Amino acid sequence: MGPVRRRRWACRDWSAARVSGPWRAFVLAAVTIAAMSSEDASAQRVAVVAKTVNTISHGSLSPGVVLIADGKIEEVRAGTETPPGYSVIDASDRIVMPGLVDAHTHYGLRNVHLTPGRFDMAESSQPFTPQADVRDALDPDDPVFDKVRGLGATTLLVLPGSSNLVSGLGWVLKNRDGGLDRMLIGSRPVLKMALGMNPKSAHGRRERSPKTRMGSSAMLRARFEEAARLVRQGEPRQAGEVDRELEVLAAAVAGEALVHIHAVRADDILTALRLMRSYGLEGSLGHVYEGYLVADEIARSGVPVVVGPKLDGWYRGRNPPRPVDVSGRLGKAGVEVSIMTDSYVPDLFLQACFAVHLGMEEEEALRAITLNPARAIGLADRVGSLEPGKDADLIVLDGEPLALSTNVVRVLIEGETVYERAATE
């Protein structure tokens, strides 16, 4: 572990801002964060020369050059020539592709290296805790961030767990050093929700609602009806009337926060889609192990899904007779598919390799750990592919992306090298 990093931003800052204003405070927070991160962006011009540049969005160039200025991709061009004034990173025997995006993790919330009891994923004290915020628990010094950076993960959505119907707010991080404020990139927060088993067992077992799927749907609808009414009113209520729980839900209804709904079983998936349609919620579904059973319905909804950590449709209690290529089948049905680690499996590339092993097309599998998750978290304008104007988040590989033996040898985030593989490794 590196030296202890100073956090420049006290946790209370954003909470105070939110109390003083309505749900729009989220936007305020986002703007503040964006301003803070831009001052750190590298002003350097960098050219990365590679044997192959896989842009993900516009095919591959062999050989190819990625030109970077001020932390953004300036140009991706064929050949090996670099303009004057650029410092050159020679990856001429390497493959370059966008940094990986993991649209469902809990990194930093379960830093077991500190103490065995450091487990801050789930505020399971009540079924609705929308005001819980991962920024208040997240430990940016969790060594797992270093570990997954070396495995190519540059953009991470860190979410609360799934014990509650509404568990709280997750945020998107760039996986770099310098403390939480440098990691947060100011995109919309993501409200974590959950259907099915987890909230039922977390609360039903303690003799409180929800005990059934009927209960969980009814409770969610009741609360979101209130939130929708609040949004329709248009303006915040009088001072003293603050209901922070409701304001967060209102932010989701108003589209200022995305949602990410944990749904494993086919019926839970359909319930999630209905909820999103009823209240105009924008976002994605998570896990979707039985998504292949309702693939057409998901495709029609246009809602993206993030599959995993299990990819073969096997989960305790309901195993299909054969392993199923869940992600591949959803993709073929027209669903925008991403693959997650859930922070329980170590490696997005390993996940993509296993998806290919199950039958998914390689190109699809690579999109599922880059551009598709970027879209699912509302950040496709910044990350997920190598295109002019996007953040210069690049990884350099010593072999084919979907070979089990391939290693990430260098990682750049916004033009700055944040990882280099030691020669001895």
Place this chain on the structure above:
Amino acid sequence: MSVQRLSSWCIPVLAGMLWSGPSVGQELVPDQPAGWLVRAGTLWSDGDGFVAGGGVLLRDGRITAVGPDLEAPDDVEVIDVPDGFILPGLIEAHSQTGLHGDGVGWDTDEDTRPITADLHALDAFYAFAADVASARRSGITTLLATPGGKNLIGGSGVLIKTAPAVGDENVVRQPAVLKMSLGDEPKRTNAAPKTRMGEVALLREHLTRARKYEEDRNQAEQNGERPAVDAEFETTAALLRRELPALVQAYTTKDIANALRLSDEFGFDVILAYATQAHLIAGELARRDVPVVLASIKGLWYRYEKESFNERNAAQLLDAGVRIALQLGEGNPYGSGDLLFNAGYLLKHGLAREDALRAVTSWPAELLGVADRLGRLRPGMDGDVVVLSGPPFDPRSRVLHVFINGQRMPGE
């Protein structure tokens, strides 16, 4: 364990398993020709690495010939896979596959008392379970099925083939190991132990009583008496006679050290399982020649001691001269039996391709003492063969054919 002692309980066990129908397995495995000749573009010959172009002739349950220019006898069916790879059947050296029941409770842990040395995994192994089929489809032809890790001593483990059959043709060795477990899990399971001190004290008491049991039996035999059998100590006495090793599930160096101390004190052999911190004491393990069975990918289930998982464990142990084999591990996210894919993940963590293959074929055969029958493509070995559509560890490769005891397993 002597054949007489083995048969005293093994035969009733098998007879009991057979009641549900004598030919269930045969129905699932379609009629077979007198033999098979399998040819493929590449053959894994272990000592020589990959060999271009070759075939394996299977007859009477065994490999009868291996080579580049094998002629097919008339009564033999030929399978040609020009782009394929032929491997020996994979061996998983520690597993609870087949013990989970099929959705009706789990049969892995009889966790009602901390030491259940009288139990045998064979009594729970269900050859028709979905996880056994999945392991077989993925190329595992033999596995060491043991009780889980909740008890200090879970019982004996059986080395067993994965064919859908209940007869003893599936049993390679029984009992193959005595399963022990140290660390967090036994502490959290029963009324006692509650500490590592308690763990070792309870084990020491059991081992002391087993040693006394063995002495009393020997004395009785010398006196020409018929010694009384006590199932509680039968397998442990065999452990103390070094007829089988203890397979000890332990994660931290502390628990590994406790296992080694007990093995010194009572004189028995140890194979470590999981042993996530083993690389920290690799030199000591090499000096003692204690082999380690490792998971190549950390499981999904959270527990503090498992968080010390380190992908470079395998490579570092090998470098130090420790014998290893690979297992899937609890809570494994990849493929419910896909040992080869899992082993492949260590290629990027310092393990050579050839060693990754050995760690799921010849090495587990050696450390479980069955290298004369399993783990290599050689004449005289069991007819356990796997045919892949492409190179091993290429995610696109699929298992095309699986042969167990010379029989092709049903296409799936």
